Amino acid sequence: MTDRSREELAARRGREALAIRRRLVAHLAAGGTTDFAAAPMEHSVEWYTDPAWAAREVRELFLERPLMVGLSQELPGAGDRLVFEAVGRSVVVVRDESGVLRAFRNMCAHRGAKLVRPAAEGRGRESSSRITCPFHAWSYDLQGTLRSVPGAPAFEGLERRTRRLIPVPVAEWNGAIFVCLEGHGPLECARFLGEFAPVIEQLELGQFKPVQSSALQARTNWKYALDTYGEGYHFGTLHASTIGVTHFPNVAVFDAFGPHWRLNFAARALAGLVGRPESAWPLAEYGGIHFLFPNTVLVVGGLEGEEAFVRAFRIFPGATPGEMSCQFAVYARGITPEAYRARFGVDDSRSEVTEEDYRIAVEAFANLAVAPAGSRLVFGRNEPAIQAFHRAVAEALGAPT
DSSP: OOHHHHHHHHHHHHHHHHHHHHHHHHHHHTTSOOOOOSSOEEEETHHHHOHHHHHHHIIIIIISSOEEEEEGGGSOSTTEEEEEEETTEEEEEEEOTTSOEEEEESOOTTTOOOSSOOOTTSOEEEEOSSEEOTTTOOEEOTTSOEEEOTTGGGGTTOOGGGOOOOBOOEEEETTEEEEOTTOOSOOOHHHHHGGGHHHHHTTOGGGOEEEEEEEEEESSOHHHHHHTTSOSTTTTTTTTTTHHHHEEEEEEEEEEETTEEEEEEEEGGGGGGTTSOGGGSOOOOOOEEEEETTTEEEEEOOSSSSSEEEEEEEEEEOSSTTOEEEEEEEEEESSOHHHHHHHHOSOGGGSHHHHHHHHHHHHHHHHHHTOOTTOEEEEOTTOHHHHHHHHHHHHHHTOOO
């Protein structure tokens, strides 16, 4: 990317950051209003608890659509690889000698053993010119071709050309990596993102390197867990000693981009701008929550400073409607992993805010699992992002909203 292109993206971010700030300050000036959906929305508890719905979600949302694996800087050089595991599938993503990303089922063509094991925290990365099975040492090149079979005479007559690794569609787009677990043909990321593509492009994700990763599992539904990321209505109660100190509860601006969306909450410091002319405002830095349908939340900090951060939360359904997992990653610009850990220490999967959110989600699902038939949940007008998420899921499944 040229310096001029970066300047243009920075200018675009600046314009959008100022527009978002204007809307937030206007809400504060009006006494603490927020962006509204058209009407409240209801859903039956079966939306979270029914095994048939859960099976359709896995098939139609997670197997047949692009999913974000991570960022390009996780695989900076030839031979670098990482393991992506979700909804019972395991994929290994590698960068070949020409710099092209390739992805394969993480399964040896000999007897199906896992080729690359993920790291203990759920995200693995290694580097080598070959992919070698830990079971019998069958070895493949970075294009998935079988190159070495120990004890070759025992396999005389085997057509080796048929013993390739099974490819998985993968694409690298503006610093982000996507795969489709059971799709066919090339991934069209810009088409998938639609009108959200320019918003993600301006994040310049290619500049960000991984500094931390972890994972958690919880006994709740994946959609209920994701709901906790999409509203600030609970800040003043559930997060009274953390986010509730730094941000106003129930004051936010929401922008929809097809099934994807962006959400910005009002920091308490913005109250000092009410009644002041814009010419006296400090520089607005671009940030906010960026949701990539169906399951990825990117929490973007201010991008205009030398140091900047993107926190990724990728939420997946588990084996039953009441099981889910979340893969966390922090990406940074202008700071090393060692410096990040020394300064911030706590990883996002174990932070106070995360523990509070997931405790509520687990307790709520336990209630929903035994709720009386016909029970319904309600999403207020002040929760437009959650409403948008559930409408997008319903539309994808051909379900009523």
